[in-house]
Amino acid sequence: MNQTVSVASTKPWIAGDAPPFVRIHKVSKKFGDFTAVDDVSLDIYKGELFCLLGGSGCGKSTLLRMLAGFETPTDGRIEIDGQDMAGIPPYGRPTNMMFQSYALFPHMTVENNVAYGLRRDGMGRAEAMERVSEMLRMVQLGGFAGRKPHQLSGGQRQRVALARSLIKRPKLLLLDEPLGALDKKLREETQFELIKIQESLGVTFIVVTHDQEEAMTLSTRIGVMNAGEIVQVGEPNEIYEHPSNRFVADFIGSVNMFEGRVTEDEPEYIKIDSAEAGGEIYVGHGVTCTLNQKLWYAVRPEKLRLSRERPAAASNAFPVYVEDVAYMGNSSIFQLKLPTGRYIRAAKPNLSRYDEDGITWHEDVWVSWDDTAGVVLTL
Amino acid sequence: MTDVTPADAPVPMRDADRSTAWRGTAAVLRRVGLDGRSLVIAIPFVWLFVFFLIPFLVVAKLSLSEPAIAIPPYLPIWEWDGLRLILNLNFENFAYLWSDALYVNAYVFSIRVAFVSALFALLIGYPMAYFIARSPEPRRTLLLTLVILPFWTSFLLRVYAWQGFLRSNGVINNFLIWTGIIDTPLVMLQTNFAVYLGIVYTYLPFMILPLYANLVKLEESLLEASSDLGGRPLATFFHVTLPLSTPGIIAGFMLVFIPAIGEFVIPELLGGPDTLMIGRVLWHEFFSNRDWPVASAVAIAMLVVLVVPIMILRAAQAKAEAD
Amino acid sequence: MRAGTVLLIFTILGFVFLYAPILSLIVFSFNESQLVTVWGGFSTKWYSALLEDPQILGSAWISLQVATISATFAVMFGTLAAYVLMRFRRFRTRAVLSVMITAPLVMPEVITGLSLLLLFVSMEQLIGWPAGRGMTTIIIAHITFSMAFVAVVVQSRLSSLDMSLEEAAMDLGARPVRVFFDVTIPVIAPALVAGWLLAFTLSLDDLVVASFVTGPGASTLPMVIFSKVRLGLSPEVNALATIIIAIVAFGVGVATWQMRRAARNAG
Numbered sequence: 001m002n003q004t005v006s007v008a009s010t011k012p013w014i015a016g017d018a019p020p021f022v023r024i025h026k027v028s029k030k031f032g033d034f035t036a037v038d039d040v041s042l043d044i045y046k047g048e049l050f051c052l053l054g055g056s057g058c059g060k061s062t063l064l065r066m067l068a069g070f071e072t073p074t075d076g077r078i079e080i081d082g083q084d085m086a087g088i089p090p091y092g093r094p095t096n097m098m099f100q101s102y103a104l105f106p107h108m109t110v111e112n113n114v115a116y117g118l119r120r121d122g123m124g125r126a127e128a129m130e131r132v133s134e135m136l137r138m139v140q141l142g143g144f145a146g147r148k149p150h151q152l153s154g155g156q157r158q159r160v161a162l163a164r165s166l167i168k169r170p171k172l173l174l175l176d177e178p179l180g181a182l183d184k185k186l187r188e189e190t191q192f193e194l195i196k197i198q199e200s201l202g203v204t205f206i207v208v209t210h211d212q213e214e215a216m217t218l219s220t221r222i223g224v225m226n227a228g229e230i231v232q233v234g235e236p237n238e239i240y241e242h243p244s245n246r247f248v249a250d251f252i253g254s255v256n257m258f259e260g261r262v263t264e265d266e267p268e269y270i271k272i273d274s275a276e277a278g279g280e281i282y283v284g285h286g287v288t289c290t291l292n293q294k295l296w297y298a299v300r301p302e303k304l305r306l307s308r309e310r311p312a313a314a315s316n317a318f319p320v321y322v323e324d325v326a327y328m329g330n331s332s333i334f335q336l337k338l339p340t341g342r343y344i345r346a347a348k349p350n351l352s353r354y355d356e357d358g359i360t361w362h363e364d365v366w367v368s369w370d371d372t373a374g375v376v377l378t379l
Numbered sequence: 380m381t382d383v384t385p386a387d388a389p390v391p392m393r394d395a396d397r398s399t400a401w402r403g404t405a406a407v408l409r410r411v412g413l414d415g416r417s418l419v420i421a422i423p424f425v426w427l428f429v430f431f432l433i434p435f436l437v438v439a440k441l442s443l444s445e446p447a448i449a450i451p452p453y454l455p456i457w458e459w460d461g462l463r464l465i466l467n468l469n470f471e472n473f474a475y476l477w478s479d480a481l482y483v484n485a486y487v488f489s490i491r492v493a494f495v496s497a498l499f500a501l502l503i504g505y506p507m508a509y510f511i512a513r514s515p516e517p518r519r520t521l522l523l524t525l526v527i528l529p530f531w532t533s534f535l536l537r538v539y540a541w542q543g544f545l546r547s548n549g550v551i552n553n554f555l556i557w558t559g560i561i562d563t564p565l566v567m568l569q570t571n572f573a574v575y576l577g578i579v580y581t582y583l584p585f586m587i588l589p590l591y592a593n594l595v596k597l598e599e600s601l602l603e604a605s606s607d608l609g610g611r612p613l614a615t616f617f618h619v620t621l622p623l624s625t626p627g628i629i630a631g632f633m634l635v636f637i638p639a640i641g642e643f644v645i646p647e648l649l650g651g652p653d654t655l656m657i658g659r660v661l662w663h664e665f666f667s668n669r670d671w672p673v674a675s676a677v678a679i680a681m682l683v684v685l686v687v688p689i690m691i692l693r694a695a696q697a698k699a700e701a702d
Numbered sequence: 703m704r705a706g707t708v709l710l711i712f713t714i715l716g717f718v719f720l721y722a723p724i725l726s727l728i729v730f731s732f733n734e735s736q737l738v739t740v741w742g743g744f745s746t747k748w749y750s751a752l753l754e755d756p757q758i759l760g761s762a763w764i765s766l767q768v769a770t771i772s773a774t775f776a777v778m779f780g781t782l783a784a785y786v787l788m789r790f791r792r793f794r795t796r797a798v799l800s801v802m803i804t805a806p807l808v809m810p811e812v813i814t815g816l817s818l819l820l821l822f823v824s825m826e827q828l829i830g831w832p833a834g835r836g837m838t839t840i841i842i843a844h845i846t847f848s849m850a851f852v853a854v855v856v857q858s859r860l861s862s863l864d865m866s867l868e869e870a871a872m873d874l875g876a877r878p879v880r881v882f883f884d885v886t887i888p889v890i891a892p893a894l895v896a897g898w899l900l901a902f903t904l905s906l907d908d909l910v911v912a913s914f915v916t917g918p919g920a921s922t923l924p925m926v927i928f929s930k931v932r933l934g935l936s937p938e939v940n941a942l943a944t945i946i947i948a949i950v951a952f953g954v955g956v957a958t959w960q961m962r963r964a965a966r967n968a969g
Contacts, residue, residue, distance in 0.1 A: 641810020
C-alpha cells in the first residue's frame with residue numbers, strides 16, 4: 001500500500017495541532033496621525049518560509065521591523081516561540097535580520113562582518129572564525145574571507161549579508177526585500193538557493209517583498225498586505241487561483257475583471273450580465289449571492305482560449321479583435337478588444353517552434369473559457 | 380511679398396555669422412593654449428600663485444637676510460658687482476633660533492598647547508556632534524545653527540568675553556565668592572589654563588562641523604544591523620560608529636591643531652608674560668624688535684613643523700571626498 | 703541613566719559653555735559701572751559713548767568697505783576655483799591649485815600676514831605698486847584667504863549637484879559658459895550667498911593679517927578693539943559686541959525664516 005505523507009504534517013497551518021511559532025496578535029503601529037499597521041493578527045509556524053507581499057507603503061516593512069525590535073507596536077502583542085517580545089531590544093531577541101541594503105560594515109572584512117554577531121555574544125576569536133569559514137562555504141564565498149564589502153559584487157554582498165544573519169542560527173530570520181537589488185537571472189538562481197538553505201537549516205523565514213513572482217516561488221504561505229492590513233493569507237496557489245477580493249486578484253499576476261449583476265441564481269450555476277463584457281457570463285458552480293447583486297468576475301489570461309471560429313461547446317465566448325501581440329519567448333500575450341471597447345488579455349504558451357498559422361495582429365477571433373475558469377468576487 | 384531692402388543697406392550680421400567669426404578667433408587662441416577652459420583655471424590659479432605661493436618664497440628669501448637699520452629693515456641677499464652676482468645667504472637667523480632656548484621652548488610649548496586643546500575640543504565636540512547628527516529635523520538644523528552662530532560673531536570679542544569671565548574680579552570669581560565657595564579670587568587670567576580654555580572655546584565649531592558632516596552620513600541601518608546581531612549600544616559605538624567616524628575625527632583635530640599652533644590673539648589676551656606661543660613670538664619679533672629676518676625665520680621654521688599635519692589633513696579630506 | 707539622556711545633558715552643557723561668555727558680554731554692556739564685571743545698575747550710556755567715538759566709527763566704516771569688496775571678489779574667485787576642481791577632470795596645474803586652495807584654511811594667520819606684507823614690500827621695491835599699504839593691501843589679503851573658505855562651501859554644494867542638469871542644458875544646445883550662468887549659478891546660489899557671508903565675516907573679524915598688511919591711516923575695527931582691549935576691559939567694547947551679536951542673530955533669523963519659507967513653497 002502506498003504510504004502518502006499526510007498533508008497535514010507538512011502544513012501545520014492546516015493540521016492545527018502545533019502552536020504557532022510566531023504569533024502577531026492585533027498589532028497596530030501609528031506614526032502620529034498615520035497608521036502604518038492596522039490591527040494585524042497573523043500566525044506563522046516553525047519551518048515556514050512566509051512572505052509578506054504588498055506594494056510600497058502597505059506596512060509590510062514596518063511589521064517586519066516590529067518583529068525585529070526596531071519599532072514598538074502601538075497596540076497588540078508579538079510572541080516568538082511563546083515568549084512575549086514586549087520591551088526586549090533587538091540584541092535580546094532570538095531574531096536576526098537581513099537588510100534590504102545589506103548593511104555590511106564597510107570598514108570590516110567579510111570574515112569580521114560574518115563573525116560580528118558571534119563575537120558580540122562572547123565567542124572566542126578562533127572558534128568564531130571556524131564557524132565563519134563553514135558558513136562562507138555554505139553560501140559559496142569560500143575564498144572571500146579577507147575582502148572588504150566594496151570589493152564585492154552585488155550578489156556576493158547579498159550572500160555575505162545572508163551568512164552574517166544566519167550564523168547565529170536564529171529562531172527567526174527576517175528578510176527585507178532580499179533579492180530586490182539583483183538582476184533577473186541572479187534573482188532566479190538565488191531564490192532556489194535561499195529555499196535550499198532554509199530547508200537544510202530549518203530556520204523559520206519571514207520575507208518582505210513587493211515582487212509577487214518572488215513571493216510565489218519562495219513561500220510556503222503568502223500574506224498579502226494593503227494599507228496596513230492583511231487582506232489574504234494562504235498558500236501560493238490559493239492566493240492565485242482563489243483570491244478572496246478584487247485587490248488580491250488584481251495585485252497577483254494579471255487578471256481580466258468584469259463588473260456585472262446576477263441575473264440567474266441557481267444552486268449549481270449563476271449567470272452574470274456584464275455590460276463591460278458585452279454579454280452574459282456563465283459560472284458553473286453555485287455562489288452565495290442574491291439576484292441583481294453587483295459583483296465582479298475575474299478570469300486569468302492563461303485560462304482564455306482563442307479560436308478563429310466560435311467554439312460550439314463553450315459556455316463563455318465573445319468575439320474580439322486582436323489589437324496587439326506581445327511575444328515573450330515562452331508565451332505570447334494577446335491584447336484583445338471586445339465589441340464594448342473593453343480590453344482583455346489572453347496568454348498562450350508557445351508550444352511549438354513554428355506557428356505560421358497562429359493567430360496574429362488585426363484578426364477578428366473568438367475568446368472563450370470554461371465555466372469554472374474564473375472567480376466570482378463580492379469584495 | 381518681395382523683400383524691399385535697398386541694395387546698399389548694411390547687411391546685419393546674423394547669429395550664424397557672428398558665431399563663425401567668434402569660432403575663428405577662438406581657434407587661433409586655442410592653438411596658443413588659451414582656450415576658455417585655461418582662462419577659467421587661470422583666474423584663481425594666478426591670484427593664488429601671486430598672493431599665496433610667492434609670498435612664501437619671499438619669506439624664505441628674507442629668512443636668509445641680514446637685519447639692518449633701513450626701510451625695509453633688511454639687506455638684500457644678492458647684489459650685482461658688474462657681471463658678478465654675489466649671494467649673501469645668511470643662515471645665522473636659523474642658527475640663532477636653534478641656539479636660543481626661548482624659541483625652541485616656544486615651538487615645543489605651542490605644539491603641546493595646540494595638541495592638548497585639540498584633544499579637549501574633540502572630547503567636548505564629539506558627543507555634541509553625535510547628538511546633533513542623530514537628532515531629527517527640525518531640531519537638528521536648529522542645533523547646527525546654534526553651533527555656527529558664535530562663529531559669526533567676532534572671534535576677538537569672544538576672547539575678550541573670556542577676559543571678563545576669568546579676571547580676579549570677573550564673573551566667575553564674583554559668583555564663587557558670592558556663593559561662598561571660595562574666599563579669595565582664583566587666579567585664572569594670564570595663565571596657561573586660560574589659553575587652553577580660550578583655544579578650545581574659539582575652535583570648538585571647527586571641531587564639531589567636520590565631525591557632524593561625517594556622523595550625519597552614518598547609515599542608520601548599520602547601527603540597526605549591529606544591534607540586531609547582538610551588539611549592545613556601547614559595543615555598537617566602539618565597533619561601528621567610532622571606526623567609521625575616524626576621517627571626521629582626523630579632519631576636526633587637524634582643523635583645530637594646525638592653526639592653533641600659530642595663535643596670537645589668545646595667548647596675548649589671556650596668557651601671561653611667560654605664555655610664549657610661537658605666533659606671539661613672531662609678532663613681537665616683527666613689531667617690537669623690528670627684526671624682519673628673524674621673524675621670517677620663525678615663520679619658515681613654523682611651516683616646516685606644520686608640513687606633516689597639513690599632509691595628514693589633506694589625506695583625510697581626500698578620503699572623505701571619496702566616500 | 704540612558705545613553706540618550708547623558709548625551710542630551712552633555713550637549714546642553716556644551717551649548718552653555720559656548721554661549722555663557724556671549725551672554726555676559728550683552729548683560730554687562732548695560733552696566734552702569736565702569737568695572738565691567740561688577741553690576742552697578744542698568745544704563746545705556748556705553749552705547750551713546752560708542753556711537754560718538756570717531757575712532758570706532760571710522761574704523762567700522764573702513765572694515766565694512768573692506769569686507770564687502772573682498773567678500774565679493776572672494777566669492778567670484780572661490781567659486782571659479784571650486785568649479786574648476788570639481789568639473790574639470792585633469793589639467794596640468796590641478797595638484798598645485800588643489801593645495802593652494804586648501805592650505806589657507808589652516809595656515810596660521812601670523813604666517814599669512816607676514817608673508818603678504820613681505821610680498822607687498824618687495825613688489826613696491828620692484829614695480830612701484832602697491833604704493834604704500836592700506837585698504838587696498840588689506841582687501842587683497844582678505845580675498846586671498848577668504849576664497850579658500852568660499853571654495854570649500856561651493857565645492858561641497860557642487861559635489862551634491864546633479865550633473866544631469868548641466869548635461870540637459872548642453873544637450874539642448876547651450877555652450878559651457880551659458881550652462882554655467884544659466885544653470886549652475888542659479889542652482890548653487892544659496893551656497894554662493896553663504897560663501898559671501900562667510901567671507902564677509904572673516905574679513906570683518908580679521909585682526910592679525912590686517913595688522914601686518916595695513917598702513918598708516920587704515921585701521922580696521924578689530925585693530926581698534928584690540929588696542930582698547932589690550933589695556934583691560936572696556937565697556938564700550940561690550941556695547942559694540944552686543945550690537946554685532948544682535949545684527950548676526952537678526953541675520954541668521956531672517957535667513958532661517960527665508961529657508962523655511964522656500965522649503966514650504968517647494969514642498
